[in-house]
Amino acid sequence: MVFSLSSIVRPNILALTPYRCARDDYDTGILLDANENSFGPATKFEFNSDANLQLERYPDPHQTELKKLLKDFRNVPSTDCFFVGVGSDESIDLAIRVFCQPARDKILICPPTYGMYSVCANINDIGIVKVPLDVSEGKFSIVPSEIKKALAADKTIKVVFLCSPGNPTGTVLREDDIKEVLEFEEYAGVVLVDEAYVDFCKSPSSIASWVEKYPNLIVIQTLSKSFGLAGIRVGIAISSPDIAAIFNNTKAPYNVSTLASRVAISALQKPGIEKMADNLQNIWRQRDVLISALKTFPRVGAILGGNDANFVMAQLVNSKGEPDNDFAFAVYRRLAESEGVVVRFRGSELGCKGCLRISVGTDQETLILLQKLKFLLT
Template sequence: MPILGLKSPGPSNPAHFSLEPLIRPNILALQPYRCARDDYSAGVLLDANENAMGPSLPSLANNTDPGPIAAQTLSLLSDEEVASLNRYPSPTHDDLKRSIAKFRGVPNEEWVFLGVGSDEVIDMLYRVLCVPGKDRVMTCPPTYGMYKVTANVNDVGVLEVPLITEDGAFQLDEKAMHDAFKANPDLKMLFICSPGNPTGTLIPLDVIKRVLENPLFKGVVVVDEAYIDFAPENNSAASLVNEYANVCVTQTLSKSFGLAAIRKALVNALSEIKGVGRILGGNHANFVLCEILDEDGKPSNKKAVEVYKTMAESRGVVVRFRGSERGCEGCLRVTVGTEEECREAAKQIAALLE
């Protein structure tokens, strides 16, 4: 059965992959909901049961103070945009998707899907591809925890094939994955976080290509690139979408375009603190993963938790304890903030470890 609404067939590689058999039958047969606004968006609009009198905003009705949050929001909009807030937005957002397609190097807006952050897109992939109580996906811990949470919400099994963590490598274990593909031919998805969370390490594109081309895995490879704009250029798997039919790349606007130069300063500051061990991972994201050492110079979850809680509860600095993740014993994850915030975090960590 063809996929309804799919206008362009996309790439035909790899030869062993076919999308249609992966989709839940009820989803494949689903008739897309359409409204008049899908086809007509100008003129006298009496199709969507909107309030034609305009938005109900105090500042527009009687020039009263709308409040700080509303005022800040309204300041970002033109008068024309404010006046049209009573209308539903475009159901397809084609102009925005065209801009994203051009920026990321994919053919056109049909290759872009918008969601409320990556989490909604991940959840939708589960609902489209995975039959509850039957299907399974693969994850490679340590990785983003929402893959497993969303699997549990959708009653989908999770097969974990850990990353190679020795010496802070945090790379895919290709041999173990190959064996897992062979033993589990019905896996629906594989989640690859690159740069990883909490590892901050890129997975090279040639490694991802080898996974895509592995004939033993017939599911969809989801490459989560929430932090890709902090990594060196030309490392995004978005380029693979043009070549491979079995890859889906998720990105988010909430993390990108940050302060990479300040990240380097934070790494240097943490490295000079007595009691801080290795800076793990590839530092390809907007955070730093560092070991907290005990009195014997060994990574310590106990010490890391103590530093984490004390900073949050009495020093006014909140970071993230990640020591429970595989290969991350004794680790704190410190997000790159402003230069002043980074100095304060390093100062408080140093004070607590002295």
């Protein structure tokens, strides 16, 4: 028998368009493309030979110590409400695997939104129903009436993904809109609210404590953004204890490494939380600097969205003042290839014509970016 790889790989995997990482195009220079935390990690954790990490042993499969710290930090009633995963990407994948039957069920997403929801659905052979955000005037709010219509029409939808603050929109969703979806009586599936950027909102916006009231709610968060720990890959899902138990039973037993767990535990101690809060102040300050300066450039038409995250969306316009993808893409390439600053082109996303998504950098990074942009945009 001749071995033919393509005849044994699942057709949905063969057809897969993989997630396009920010670093796939450019990976050197000032990196303002992946919404990381330029101000650095919230912990100075250093490994030393006295640390007795017991690396010859498997890590704690339950992440008990880490969950205790997370429970206190996030004000959630019990450690039983937590799942700890390899980034929040693991929670996205688990939610789909746990609730959706391959080749039958669907998820609902609200574009423009985070790309991994669709990639995970495709990997798991799950359909995707799209109910776009209201993108008029850069509002980027969900439209509960349309979501409810889609849910009522298709009982195979099992997970609704809402992103708040959204990526790439930077806009926190209205609580009443989320409640309307959670309370929709004709829907028997779960609502997953992705709060990867929630700490960057100036007024407290997490709805994690709602899991006490809503058994159909999953909130996912991450240490990758506000805590500046994208490299350790630790994310969490908060839900009813029943859902958390199912997630914990489904994951690989030792999904989070001892090293990652130790760093996360260190970041969630008082000094780590203080450093994170300090970094937030810096990011808010630089976000304001960035927005104010961008607004003065004639070829920036609007700053779209709510600016509730650690990035901004600048809409570039042509000489007639119209949003212009060709111009934005040329600026993006020029910045990366000649000026050593990498941002993300987002002009192909719904409601984001002409947009560059720019992560907030350090004072120095922002200064350099603005100098380069001033040169390209005036």
